Structure formats: C-alpha cells, structure tokens
Amino acid sequence: MEKRISGHTGLMGLFGTPVGHSGSPAMYNFSFQHDDLDYAYLAFDVNVEQMPKTFEAIRLFNMRGGNFTMPCKNIAAELVDKLSPAAEIIGACNVFVNDEGVITGHITDGVGFVKNLEVNGVDVKGKKTVVLGAGGAATAIQVQLALDGAKEVKIFNIKDEFYERAESTKAKLADRCPECLVTVEDLDNKEALADAVNNCDVVINATIMGMKPHDEVTLVDKSLFRSDLVVADTVYSPEKTKMIVEAEEAGCKAIGGKGMLLQQGAVNYELFVGKEMPLEDYAKFQAEQQ
8 A cells, every 4th residue: 555545545536437548547646646645546437327426425525626537527517516617618527626515517628728739839819710520629629719719719520419519619609708709610511621721820620530540531631731820639649640740741830639638637636736737747757657
C-alpha cells in the first residue's frame, strides 16, 4: 500500500463504461502525490441505470470530485445540483465538484480544446471558425468557442442523428451567445465547406476521421490550406493525423489533439484542488515509463 493512503484520504473517481483503459487514474494520482495532496482517484465501471445509486455513493462518501465518461454524461447532468453555463447549454457533464454537499457539473472538453489553442498561441476571440462534427466533443467545442467570443462557428456534419443536435446547438447559442453567428451545413456539401474554410481563421476536426481505421481519411482537401490558417484536430492517436501532416506541409499552424487531453486534465485538476496540474513533470514521468 502506498504510504500516502491514510484514514483521511479523500476519494475521487471516474464513472462510466468501459473505464479499464482510462489513463485518468494514473494522471491524477501522480499529480496528487507530486503535490502532496491526500486524495486517491479510482475508476468505477457503472452504466446509466446505476447512476442514481452512484450519486448516492458520491454523497455518502463525500467525494470531492471526479469525472463522467460515456454513456453517463447526460444522465449525470440531470443528477447534479448545479451546472456550469456550458454544461447547461449542452445538457451533459464530464466533471463534478462537491462543495460541502452541493455538486456542480462541468463540461471541460471544449475548455481543454480552447486552452490547447491558447498554449499554441491562438486566441479564439473574434475568430471565424469551422467545426467538423456534431458529436459530444464537437458540441462542447462549439459551445466553448461561442462562450469565449468567437465571431463565427460554422458547423459541418453529415445528415445523421447528430445533425439535429447541431441544429439544437445553433438554436441554444443564438439565445445564449447572440453575438456569435452559428450555422449548420451538410458535410457532403463540398462547395459550402470549401467556401467556409477559405473564409475562416480556424478549422477544427472533431470527428473520428484520422483515427484508425480511418487514418488515411481527411475531411478537408489540402488545396484549401493556406499559411495564415490554423488547423486543429481532436484526434490524438496517431499524434499527427493526415489532416495535420498536410496542414503542416502547406505552412499552416497545425495543432494535434494530444494537447487537448492534457489541458482538459489540467482544467479538471484545478476544479478539483485549486492548483495547476504538474503537466511537465507528468509528461517526463510518462516518458520514463515507456
């Protein structure tokens, strides 16, 4: 048993299914130990039906905070006491913080993404953006871009079940962020996509395209890339997707998805304990383990 675990150790955790592959316990437990904080972070495999009992346990054990992953993000938003502005708009949360019995749900996918842009020298305020995709992470990014002052968010998605979600996001943001122009287009409309990319500052892939087995797929033709365009991906494996490689070759500022994960973890950590996550030391630790 680790010496730092005691009778006073506070519990945090990840809830969802499957969770066995998650790197969150290693990341947070390293950070707690690094900062000499008396917490432990575990992963709990639970489904949607078990979430009401999960919240009973969170309250009973007075858990300080934790994370929700699929498929539990939407039901979690119904079970918390309060929601952050972004989580309220989206109707989902991936983080909770327990302040003396009051549980607040946050959604940090979009925050982590925007923070990663900032780390790479890109401020979204006043920018025209194109977001490919309308799934969970894509929606969080769209909402955060609007909340952080983007001038335009042009959403492109195929005509599937997520297209309606994109239309709903557009309607919500028209009410909450009227100064941001949000539009929704069919991803199969290549002419509209080309026009949007030609007239935007930042293009973002928030789909699974670029990830195996789609690693040879890119949704933006490389002929559209130009040196003053920022191209960002949410896919982190491979570290450089085909889109990112082609963007680099065209002289774009190209930003891969790995940093988004780290920045999201850092945002969560600050919500949990009020400290900056030791990202550099954790990166060194990871490198030593490989």
